[in-house]
Amino acid sequence: MDDLGDPPKINVREPSPGIGSGFLGEYWQSQRSLPRIQGPEVGIYYLQQGVRTITALPGSSIISVLTIAVSLFLLAGFLLILQNVGGLLTEAGSTLFVTAYIQDEAKPTDVSAFVRKLENSEKVHSAIFVSKEKALELFREDMGTRSGFLEGLEERNPLPASVDITLKPDDVSGSSVESLLEGLRAHSVVEELVYGSEWVERMEGIVKVFRAFGLISLLVALGIIMFLISNTIKLVIYARRDEIGIMQLVGASDSFVRIPFIIGGLLQGLVGSLFGIILLRIGFWLVNLEVRNSTVFGVALPELAFLSFWTVFALTVIGLLVGAFGSFFALRKFMNV
Amino acid sequence: MSAQPNSRDMISLYHVDKVYPPNQMALRDIDVTINRGEFVFVAGASGAGKSTLLKLLFAEERASRGQVLVGGRNLVTISRPQKAALRRNVGVIFQDYKLLETRSVLENVAFALEVIGVKKRERFQLAFKMLSAIGLKERIHALPPTLSGGEQQRVSIARALINRPQLILADEPTGNLDPDMTIAVFNLLLEANRCGATVIVASHNLTLIEEINKRTLVLDKGRLIGDFERPKG
Numbered sequence A: 001m002d003d004l005g006d007p008p009k010i011n012v013r014e015p016s017p018g019i020g021s022g023f024l025g026e027y028w029q030s031q032r033s034l035p036r037i038q039g040p041e042v043g044i045y046y047l048q049q050g051v052r053t054i055t056a057l058p059g060s061s062i063i064s065v066l067t068i069a070v071s072l073f074l075l076a077g078f079l080l081i082l083q084n085v086g087g088l089l090t091e092a093g094s095t096l097f098v099t100a101y102i103q104d105e106a107k108p109t110d111v112s113a114f115v116r117k118l119e120n121s122e123k124v125h126s127a128i129f130v131s132k133e134k135a136l137e138l139f140r141e142d143m144g145t146r147s148g149f150l151e152g153l154e155e156r157n158p159l160p161a162s163v164d165i166t167l168k169p170d171d172v173s174g175s176s177v178e179s180l181l182e183g184l185r186a187h188s189v190v191e192e193l194v195y196g197s198e199w200v201e202r203m204e205g206i207v208k209v210f211r212a213f214g215l216i217s218l219l220v221a222l223g224i225i226m227f228l229i230s231n232t233i234k235l236v237i238y239a240r241r242d243e244i245g246i247m248q249l250v251g252a253s254d255s256f257v258r259i260p261f262i263i264g265g266l267l268q269g270l271v272g273s274l275f276g277i278i279l280l281r282i283g284f285w286l287v288n289l290e291v292r293n294s295t296v297f298g299v300a301l302p303e304l305a306f307l308s309f310w311t312v313f314a315l316t317v318i319g320l321l322v323g324a325f326g327s328f329f330a331l332r333k334f335m336n337v
Numbered sequence B: 001m002s003a004q005p006n007s008r009d010m011i012s013l014y015h016v017d018k019v020y021p022p023n024q025m026a027l028r029d030i031d032v033t034i035n036r037g038e039f040v041f042v043a044g045a046s047g048a049g050k051s052t053l054l055k056l057l058f059a060e061e062r063a064s065r066g067q068v069l070v071g072g073r074n075l076v077t078i079s080r081p082q083k084a085a086l087r088r089n090v091g092v093i094f095q096d097y098k099l100l101e102t103r104s105v106l107e108n109v110a111f112a113l114e115v116i117g118v119k120k121r122e123r124f125q126l127a128f129k130m131l132s133a134i135g136l137k138e139r140i141h142a143l144p145p146t147l148s149g150g151e152q153q154r155v156s157i158a159r160a161l162i163n164r165p166q167l168i169l170a171d172e173p174t175g176n177l178d179p180d181m182t183i184a185v186f187n188l189l190l191e192a193n194r195c196g197a198t199v200i201v202a203s204h205n206l207t208l209i210e211e212i213n214k215r216t217l218v219l220d221k222g223r224l225i226g227d228f229e230r231p232k233g
């Protein structure tokens, strides 16, 4: 039974040789109360411990931050695309022109009544009458120095008068435009209509699908991000479950264990979301450089707009909350000692 | 049965069973009372239930049946905040040390003071004195995984004592120590006991138990088969 060999003599009255300087008894009996941290020191303490939860496992923390950064990058990028494509489509819609050529025989009073009717229409942004003479003048301007061959055209001007109609952007919906165009075509003064009908319909479809798709995928993306981030944090906390257990066995209260992790999650969320948004801003800047120099169908694209300050703010708050709640929920599993 | 604690009692167990799931019976029908200020050994072979008994006393495990009263609190119905508060008044020397591996020796010892919010300067000073008293002055900046078993055990002991706990639970506290260090550690535990702490030591070192000659509870296969006031008589 006894493998210690000759048992040492224990003398309970005298201090052991060398070690045990009598400090313990003195300290114990002094009954001296120990100074506690209080007030703002408590906040500073938890902040330090929060940072420590991040630096203690730098690899895992970097993964958490990157997960949040990538998630927020995608989320914000998606919002950005949604916003700008919406803007582009609206822009394209606002420049949707219909040209109605007027019959040469039409009476001027009928024509001006037609123009007035259009101007009063809710679906029309503007309707501008271009007379035969104006048309020729514009044509001449277009031709510039080579307009000499147009001499003498005034007497038998071949260009028709027209009404240039601009549709209201929010009314670029297939059916309403279709009925408007039907009405125009049937009008007695109208010779011919020129417009891109397919473009109109496709535009309408795209806008609708895009909005619906955008909303649904935004929700799905949010769900996935929550899941990803809480799992990443779970991994970090799982790696520290023994430590959490020991803390509790030594008498740490729930909040003492929890607060540093929540602050850590909050900080990671903050850094991650800012990082993601900054990356997006850089990407956006590069894309915008391209856009500025390119055209679609010969038309210069409008300048793209970045997310508003409040959108960025809201995204940062989302990242921050996801980090904090991720930590909170991940912790619950490992706090049962 | 009345659960009203006698103020003289530090610990009372009434008909306590502990079954580990699914059906490992670790303690059977334990009935025992330990007064404030006592120094008690818990003896028994490996697997007898010594660690389990200690774990019930700081609510690491919950009794499957019966009542466990510590310092007037019923640990069967204790709330989470009360559990934490209890542990702050109990110094536990764990059989497997349970040190925070990412914190230095000094920080580990100071940790018991940290959870009660003691200022940094104060807790490091006390931790340093405690570690000096236990012969670890030179290793205060080391991380626990780089220490020998005996050194880790002493860190665990220093952490258990630094809080001046009313109750000290020591699970095989000298299992990894040489004879000289064993004497030193027991002298610390006895000193704490003289200062008023109730001390319970689980050990299967009968020679040591005889040498110190204090009250001894003997466990065998989960049953309390003996309660000797002085094993040597």
Ligand SMILES: Nc1ncnc2c1ncn2[C@@H]1O[C@H](COP(=O)(O)OP(=O)(O)OP(=O)(O)O)[C@@H](O)[C@H]1O
Residues within 6 Å of the ligand: B020, B021, B024, B025, B026, B044, B045, B046, B047, B048, B049, B050, B051, B052, B053, B095, B204
């Ligand atoms: N977490 C657990 N789950 C299941 N069984 C357990 C658990 N902990 C202990 N046991 C079992 O309960 C019994 C008592 O274990 P305990 O650790 O209390 O013994 P001990 O007297 O401390 O032994 P030792 O001297 O080896 O430390 C043993 O049979 C052990 O296998």
Ligand SMILES: [Mg+2]
Residues within 6 Å of the ligand: B050, B051, B052, B095, B171
């Ligand atoms: Mg044991």
